[in-house]
Amino acid sequence: xxSPLRGRAIRALVASALALSTVLPAAGAPAIAADPLxxxxxxxxxxxxxxxxxxxxxxxxxxxxxxxDTLVGYGPNLEYAPTGFAEKWDVSADGKTxxxxxxxxMLWSDGQPATAKDVAFTYNYIxxxxxxDDALTLFTLTKVSKVTAPDDLTVVIxxxxxxxxxxxxxxxxLPEHIWKSVTPKQANADFANNPPVVGTGPFQAVExxxxxxxxxxxxxxxxxxxxxxxEVQMIFxxxxxxxxxxxxxxxIDAARQILxxxxxxxxxxxNIIGVNGRSPLTGFDQLAYNLYxxxxxxxxxxxxxxxxxxxxxxxxxxxxxxDLLVKQPLLGFGDPGSTVIPPxxxxxxxxxxxSDLRKFDLEEAKRRLDAAGYKDSNGDGxxxxxxxxxxxxxxxxxSSQAYYAQSANLIADWWKQIGIKMTPQVLDKDTVxxxxxxxxxxxxxNFDIELWGWAGAADPDFLLSIFTTDQIGGWSDSFYSxxxxxxxxxxxxxxxxxxxxxxxxxxxxxxLYKDAPYDVLYYSSELQAYRTDKxxxxxxxxxxxxxxxxxxxxxxxxxxxxxxxxxxxxxxxxAAAPGESAAPTAPAPVPANSSNTPILVGGIVLLIAVIAxxxxxxxxxxxxxxQDEE
Amino acid sequence: xxxxxxxxKVFQAFLTxxxxxxxxxxxxxxxxxxxxxxxxRNPHISAEQLQTQRERWGLDKxxxxxQLVDYLVTTTQLDLGxxxxxxxxxxxxxxxxKIGPTVLLIGVGEVIAIVLGLALGAYSGWRRGGPIDYGGxxxxxxxxxxxxxxxxxxxxxxxxxxxxxxxxxxxxxxxxANADPFxxxxxxxGHLILPGVTYSIGYIGxxxxxxxxxxxxxxxxxxxxxxxxxxxxxxxxxxxxALPNALLPTVTLVAINLGYIWxxxxxxxxxxxxxxxxTLTVDALDSRDYPVLQGIFLILSVSVIVANLVADVIYSxxxxxxxx
Numbered sequence: 001x002x003s004p005l006r007g008r009a010i011r012a013l014v015a016s017a018l019a020l021s022t023v024l025p026a027a028g029a030p031a032i033a034a035d036p037l038x039x040x041x042x043x044x045x046x047x048x049x050x051x052x053x054x055x056x057x058x059x060x061x062x063x064x065x066x067x068x069d070t071l072v073g074y075g076p077n078l079e080y081a082p083t084g085f086a087e088k089w090d091v092s093a094d095g096k097t098x099x100x101x102x103x104x105x106m107l108w109s110d111g112q113p114a115t116a117k118d119v120a121f122t123y124n125y126i127x128x129x130x131x132x133d134d135a136l137t138l139f140t141l142t143k144v145s146k147v148t149a150p151d152d153l154t155v156v157i158x159x160x161x162x163x164x165x166x167x168x169x170x171x172x173x174l175p176e177h178i179w180k181s182v183t184p185k186q187a188n189a190d191f192a193n194n195p196p197v198v199g200t201g202p203f204q205a206v207e208x209x210x211x212x213x214x215x216x217x218x219x220x221x222x223x224x225x226x227x228x229x230x231e232v233q234m235i236f237x238x239x240x241x242x243x244x245x246x247x248x249x250x251x252i253d254a255a256r257q258i259l260x261x262x263x264x265x266x267x268x269x270x271n272i273i274g275v276n277g278r279s280p281l282t283g284f285d286q287l288a289y290n291l292y293x294x295x296x297x298x299x300x301x302x303x304x305x306x307x308x309x310x311x312x313x314x315x316x317x318x319x320x321x322x323d324l325l326v327k328q329p330l331l332g333f334g335d336p337g338s339t340v341i342p343p344x345x346x347x348x349x350x351x352x353x354x355s356d357l358r359k360f361d362l363e364e365a366k367r368r369l370d371a372a373g374y375k376d377s378n379g380d381g382x383x384x385x386x387x388x389x390x391x392x393x394x395x396x397x398x399s400s401q402a403y404y405a406q407s408a409n410l411i412a413d414w415w416k417q418i419g420i421k422m423t424p425q426v427l428d429k430d431t432v433x434x435x436x437x438x439x440x441x442x443x444x445x446n447f448d449i450e451l452w453g454w455a456g457a458a459d460p461d462f463l464l465s466i467f468t469t470d471q472i473g474g475w476s477d478s479f480y481s482x483x484x485x486x487x488x489x490x491x492x493x494x495x496x497x498x499x500x501x502x503x504x505x506x507x508x509x510x511x512l513y514k515d516a517p518y519d520v521l522y523y524s525s526e527l528q529a530y531r532t533d534k535x536x537x538x539x540x541x542x543x544x545x546x547x548x549x550x551x552x553x554x555x556x557x558x559x560x561x562x563x564x565x566x567x568x569x570x571x572x573x574x575a576a577a578p579g580e581s582a583a584p585t586a587p588a589p590v591p592a593n594s595s596n597t598p599i600l601v602g603g604i605v606l607l608i609a610v611i612a613x614x615x616x617x618x619x620x621x622x623x624x625x626x627q628d629e630e
Numbered sequence: 631x632x633x634x635x636x637x638x639k640v641f642q643a644f645l646t647x648x649x650x651x652x653x654x655x656x657x658x659x660x661x662x663x664x665x666x667x668x669x670x671r672n673p674h675i676s677a678e679q680l681q682t683q684r685e686r687w688g689l690d691k692x693x694x695x696x697q698l699v700d701y702l703v704t705t706t707q708l709d710l711g712x713x714x715x716x717x718x719x720x721x722x723x724x725x726x727x728k729i730g731p732t733v734l735l736i737g738v739g740e741v742i743a744i745v746l747g748l749a750l751g752a753y754s755g756w757r758r759g760g761p762i763d764y765g766g767x768x769x770x771x772x773x774x775x776x777x778x779x780x781x782x783x784x785x786x787x788x789x790x791x792x793x794x795x796x797x798x799x800x801x802x803x804x805x806x807a808n809a810d811p812f813x814x815x816x817x818x819x820g821h822l823i824l825p826g827v828t829y830s831i832g833y834i835g836x837x838x839x840x841x842x843x844x845x846x847x848x849x850x851x852x853x854x855x856x857x858x859x860x861x862x863x864x865x866x867x868x869x870x871x872a873l874p875n876a877l878l879p880t881v882t883l884v885a886i887n888l889g890y891i892w893x894x895x896x897x898x899x900x901x902x903x904x905x906x907x908x909t910l911t912v913d914a915l916d917s918r919d920y921p922v923l924q925g926i927f928l929i930l931s932v933s934v935i936v937a938n939l940v941a942d943v944i945y946s947x948x949x950x951x952x953x954x
Binding site for chain 2 (some may be wrong): 038243245430607
């Protein structure tokens with residue numbers, strides 16, 4: 001007898017097959033007739049705002065450097081370059097007056113002239129806001145007292161003290177005719193700077209679908225070389241796996257923050273190059289010791305005075321194997337840490353001499369602890385502090401990175417071997433932030449060690465400022481307070497030449513290494529990847545070991561050319577392979593990823609086997625049932 | 631009938647809702663990490679600026695009773711406040727932008743799951759012991775027990791990366807805003823397939839297993855024997871007697887599941903970067919965006935409570951024994 005369900009089922013199947021057939025061909029065909037050249041870059045970090053004053057995330061920085069120019073740009077090796085508004089600049093003899101010569105003929109993307117007046121407007125907009133309740137503090141203009149534009153092509157900046165930091169100010173120049181009607185209060189809060197954004201940069205944001213993508217269209221009035229790319233799309237992925245798959249499939253052309261576990265697979269793909277980069281923006285990860293002196297008040301500061309003893313911190317530094325930390329939690333993607341200015345900033349990084357470096361040596365650590373007076377008097381395997389209390393260090397670390405927790409566990413293990421008890425606690429980011437807040441900012445600084453990290457910048461000023469006494473209650477999370485260091489910090493801000501400044505910053509880094517308010521664990525890599533079959537001409541910034549995107553400029557967006565790298569025709573082979581060389585501009589879809597196939601085949605076989613076993617088992621049971629019923 | 635039954639159920643639903651609202655409000659306030667510190671993200675601001683912002687967001691008043699009463703009053707007026715994270719935007723706007731994609735995804739997923747699940751389950755139960763029963767039940771069990779994010783990634787790798795049939799992320803291809811409607815619908819459907827299938831697969835298993843056992847139970851009832859004895863065709867028995875009774879537990883399950891539409895299938899949305907309420911919830915949690923979180927949970931609570939109420943009413947309509 002025919003089951004009525006069968007008819008219904010068949011009709012449903014036919015209907016869904018019809019629906020599918022309308023969809024399948026669409027998936028491959030290009031849907032836009034005009035076919036602009038689109039470059040797609042994937043990120044798992046959505047931009048937080050198109051308004052630069054509310055842009056705190058890397059992706060947002062990338063967005064605004066596409067839209068806007070700074071006054072002074074950063075060159076291929078992070079040197080100051082005339083790739084911004086300024087073509088050249090001079091300094092007065094006393095070092096307090098900088099004169100910038102603006103390139104002529106610049107236009108905003110809406111056609112209005114872009115001049116020195118816009119530079120002066122932007123800088124004064126920020127400076128004037130600092131005196132009010134709505135200070136715009138995201139961009140710092142160090143030591144600036146006055147900014148004027150005597151004519152359309154000249155900007156004169158007067159400083160309170162001679163300082164070269166103004167050249168490195170990574171601040172977008174905004175159009176006066178748009179921003180003059182935005183109050184600083186609005187800039188800080190409600191003004192979203194919705195698309196279409198008006199800027200002088202090579203690409204302007206024209207559409208932002210929150211949570212999905214941001215589209216940037218080529219700026220027809222861009223002053224520089226005309227890019228071959230017509231449109232940049234920054235595509236947001238909710239998870240890194242999906243992004244890596246999209247890159248492998250060819251749905252996107254480049255991606256940022258490839259998973260360490262997938263880097264090899266991505267890099268092995270013949271059409272993709274993985275970049276294990278050292279970006280100046282990556283910074284470092286560290287153990288921050290709590291030096292806050294609660295002066296005996298209960299519940300404030302570290303659990304033991306030992307943490308405030310430099311000899312104690314120094315000894316603990318010998319019981320950390322940084323090479324192993326890079327190899328295991330970081331899977332090899334990073335470098336062992338030393339000083340607080342990462343080697344990714346070669347002009348500023350200070351490498352302590354080998355004799356000063358703390359090598360991994362558990363015996364040495366034990367010796368130093370003994371010498372500093374931390375002994376195990378009661379024989380339970382753990383040392384006591386100078387007050388006789390057993391040392392039990394509480395380490396807090398955020399759950400945002402898996403390698404933080406892994407590193408903390410490894411360190412706890414090493415320290416146990418030298419007789420120091422340490423208990424790691426993995427908490428969410430905001431709880432950690434709350435835990436390390438000092439009384440000056442309403443908290444209790446109730447922790448011993450914090451394992452976290454800092455993003456970097458092109459100029460070392462910010463990372464050094466964290467350790468000044470001024471920043472306690474601000475950015476400081478170790479509460480280091482050293483008047484000598486503070487003086488050196490002010491000195492380096494007004495050093496007359498880069499060499500003089502470097503001499504001071506080297507001293508500062510050496511001082512921090514010795515005193516060890518931070519033990520810098522490692523400099524993790526910035527993993528990016530790009531496809532080589534659709535575009536060529538990629539460069540890294542900095543050239544040695546840098547990254548192609550999310551650095552400090554727009555090089556690749558401007559310079560990339562469509563198609564794979566053209567292979568030069570072999571000169572001697574004249575009669576050889578005809579019609580070679582010229583690469584197709586419309587790339588064919590990349591075929592099945594070979595490394596996946598055996599796993600997939602294995603998986604499907606396993607699945608069929610399980611179903612077959614299930615069926616056999618059920619048949620057996622049913623036969624028994626039938627026999628029971630008879 | 632049960633006007634009193636209905637009234638009683640509605641009243642219970644209302645009380646539950648009120649209770650849920652208060653608990654939601656308190657739970658969020660109890661989370662560590664202060665909202666303004668995260669929002670302002672910039673320790674350079676002075677204490678005065680911090681205070682101005684606290685006042686602006688109403689965080690300076692005591693939680694009990696000021697903030698709570700404030701919350702209850704404005705909620706009943708459907709003013710859900712301003713988002714912390716998306717400054718200046720109404721919570722209702724932030725959420726409204728994401729409701730569409732979620733309802734689309736889950737609506738389509740549920741429809742597929744209901745149709746296929748009920749059909750498979752009914753047929754398996756009807757032809758118990760047949761090949762479709764064995765195959766179908768084993769597959770249903772396997773699918774039911776798979777974690778959806780894992781399944782989603784597998785489908786992504788097979789059908790998107792390797793075979794290239796479908797895109798693996800997002801809801802639309804960027805840049806199609808000006809293309810013709812047919813192309814846009816095609817694009818949307820193409821993006822919808824993988825997440826929709828991922829979402830529905832688990833539920834197909836659930837519905838088919840439940841339907842199957844329901845049908846088996848019903849088929850053993852005396853009235854089915856009687857109907858056969860009376861000479862009715864199998865089809866007639868199935869349609870008029872077996873299915874309606876077997877549907878009861880399934881209808882309840884479906885109604886309850888539909889209540890969760892608003893929760894957004896968080897894991898499926900995260901795998902496929904589908905811009906719905908699921909990803910919004912995760913982002914709002916990350917940035918302690920209390921107003922948005924409360925808005926989302928309000929909607930979720932209302933929909934679950936309403937769905938349960940509807941399930942109760944439908945059940946009472948279908949099953950006369952329940953109406954008193």
